[in-house]
Amino acid sequence: MRRFYIWLSLFITIIFPLNESLSASQSRTNEPPSLLQQQMLRDLDFVHNNFDAYYAPSEWKKRHFAWDLDTQINKAKASVLANKEVSLKDYHQILRGFFNSTRDYHVSVHSVTTEKATLPFMIKGVKGRYFFVYLDRDKLPKEIFPFEIGDELLEFDGRPVHDVIQEIKHAELGNDGTKIGDANDFTDQALAEIYLTSRRDNTNKIPKGPITLLCRAQKDDEGKPNSKAKEAQLVWDYFPEWVIDSRQARYAFDPRTLQRKQGINNLFNKQMLPGRWPHLMSLQNHLPSCSHNLGSKKSFLPRLGKIVWEAPESCPFDAYLFLDGMERLIGYVRIPHYVAGAPHVNEFAELMKEFELKTKALVIDQVNNPGGSVFYLYSLASIFAEHPFSTPKHRMKIGQDEVMFSRSCLERFSYISNNQEAKWAFGGSNIDGYPINYQFIQLLKSYCQFIIDEWNEGKMFTDPYHLYGVDKIHVSPKAKYTKDILLLTNELDFSGGDFFPAIMQDNKRAKIMGARTAGAGGYVLQTSHPNNLGVDSFSVTGSIAERVDNNPIENLGVSPDWSYEITEKDVQGEYEGYKNEILSVLTMMLEGDL
The missing domain is CATH 1.20.920.70 (Histone Acetyltransferase; Chain A)
Structure with missing residues (x-):
């Protein structure tokens, strides 16, 4: 396909004047900043200018959180100057603190690093308690690790798991406890649970060596309820750092070489993915078959009823037909992400043709959806359009x-x-x-x-306008599904995973059940620049989208029509409670009570 490209013009000063923070520091110490500190300060100037030019939600963040670009950059500079022995890893944490201050899942900074550590399991938290939801039995055979999915993790390396999770939320996601009750807090919690056993450049200190877990099985050896805890020792799967921190700055910025990632950016590649997505993808590689992964083909939701038909493994969608308690034929399809194209749209259309003929209603499972391409998203939505759908407008930098x-x-x-x-x-x-x-x-x-x-x-900073001018999603010529739809969402639905339910809800085409989405409300732009500070790239949010009621998606997400909170019984009992609630809501929909 012929591509059209944009060059992003980013401006920084070659000669950096001493700012107020730098002057204040020198007056206290009577020492000029080191060469490495100077380079870090210039790098922060570059970040400042990039955000000033291209970060669209600035005004919203100021109104909503009292966030201010200059204040946060000066805070980062002060942190650089406060430590004469500041290392590159220290600087990466300072940068991450600045990016986290935005409370924006599209913004992220990535370091040049190979160091990482993982453990072969995943947990899920419910009201301060944490349970195993995935165990890699190739690495954790029962004779070594006699615990099962649904058993409880009490302590992590001698500390209560909840304390460790809260520490990760604060250190790696910037959650200082002031987000309690808003959409971001639930999403931060879920991300911290992922980071507990998957550490990479988001972590200041990568763990290695043995670790002791204190666990409690649901049942004892006789199958009775168990109250005793047992210890288990595992070893971090550690990969060392190959890129050495020389702590020396060898050259300064040349503004003529500043560029977007790979030098150019496709106009039609304004993706709707969280800035952390490349990092999260790499972290999830060690648990390839985990149904709790972001973007997994199959979700953690159990089969909803007696299966009448199921899509073959070759189909990119997990889809099936089932009978509910009233012997009604219901369709189910999983949309794991929006990173796909025409072949997937065609497959989806063929599924919906069959479902239109045979089903009374459809369940769309979109939990743990990281987003993707707006055009692919629009293409899927068009199959559900009985009349042209209105699309969100964007205010763009x-x-x-x-x-x-x-x-x-x-x-x-x-x-x-x-x-x-x-x-x-x-x-x-x-x-x-x-x-x-x-x-x-x-x-x-x-x-x-x-x-x-x-x-x-x-x-x-533009007035609101439809992205690429597409103000309506027209009825698809490929297929049309007209029956009732129940759309499942949760706190790990990002960006495109926010936009699809917003479009379906705003156009009154589906009822939404589950938890509020993450609230990543715009498209993302990636930038890189030559440096010797180990900074690979960073991303900023180039637009802030508005729904049909003129409210932004950013930070607010999409609230469900029917809320459901995962329970302890769910994670201990294969989500039977969640399944039963879905079937109950479906019945209310079909009987006109919802």
Whole structure:
């Protein structure tokens, strides 16, 4: 496919003037900052300028959390100057503290590092108690680790598990306890539970060697309720650091070499994924078959009834037909993520054709969905559209680069007069399954003209506008599903995982059950720059989206129509309570009570 690219223009000063924090530090110590500290300060100037130019939610964060860019950057600089022996790992933690201060799951910083450590299990917390939800029996055979899924983890290396989780929330996610009760706190909790047994560049100190766990089985050897705890010792699966911290700065920034990741950015690759997604993907690699992983093909939800038909393993979707307690045929499909394209859309359409003919209702399982491509998301949503769906609007940060590109697109597209020419211009018939045609070109032209008009009016932060001009999701020509839909969500649904339920709810097409989504409400931009500080790349949120009621998705997420909180019995009993509640809500929907 022919690609169109944007260069992001980022500006930093070559000669860094001493800021207030630096001057204050020198007046206290009478010592100039070291060469390494100077480079860190310049790097923070680069981060500041990037956020100032491209971070769209700044105003929202200031209103919602009293967050201020200058204040947080100066705080980071003060931390650099406070430690004359500051190391690169120290600096990475300082940077991470700044990024965490935004309370934004799209922003993240990634270090150049190989060091990591993992343990072959995963836990789930319920009201301060923690239970095993996955055990890798290839590494934890029963004769070595005699505990089962649903058994309780009490202590982690001699400390209460809950204390360790709260420490991770604070140190690695910036959660200082002030988020209690909001959407971010539940998401931070779930992420901290993942990080407990998967440590990489998000962690200041990577553990290694033996670790002692204190666990309690649900039942004793005779099958009776158990109250006794037992210790078990495991060893961290540790991978050492190959990139040595020389603690020496060898060159400073040259603004002529500043660039976006890989130098260029595809206009149609404004992804809706959390900034931590590459990191989370690498962490989950050691538990490839875990149904609690983000984006896993099969979720932790058990089969909902008697299976009548099931999709083959070759199908990219976990899907089946089942009979509920009233012998009604219900469909189930799992949407694990939105990182896919036309082949997956076609497979999904074929499934929905069959489900339309045979089912009374559909359960869409979207829990633990990290997001992905907006075009793929729109393509799936179109199959459920009985009339054109309204899409969220975005307020976007723009610069000269996007204005120049918009002008170039208008010139290029001015010669397109039919569907065939539109496809030729893009080198294909679709973008991630979304059809390319003459009408899409007209929408895209309106989007480009909007960017130019906003800039000409002196706006670097636009008024709300539909992304790429796509204001409506039209009824799919491939398939149409018209029956009732129950959409399952939770606190680990990010970005695209926020947008899909928002669209379905705003257009009154589905009832949502579960927990509030994470609230990552915009598209993400990635940036890299040459440096000797071990900073690989970082991401910022380039837009802030508004729903049809004009409220942002950022931090607020999507609230369910029917809330459900995972219980201790769920994690100890294969989620039977969750399953029964889903069936109960389905019955209410089908009988017109919801």
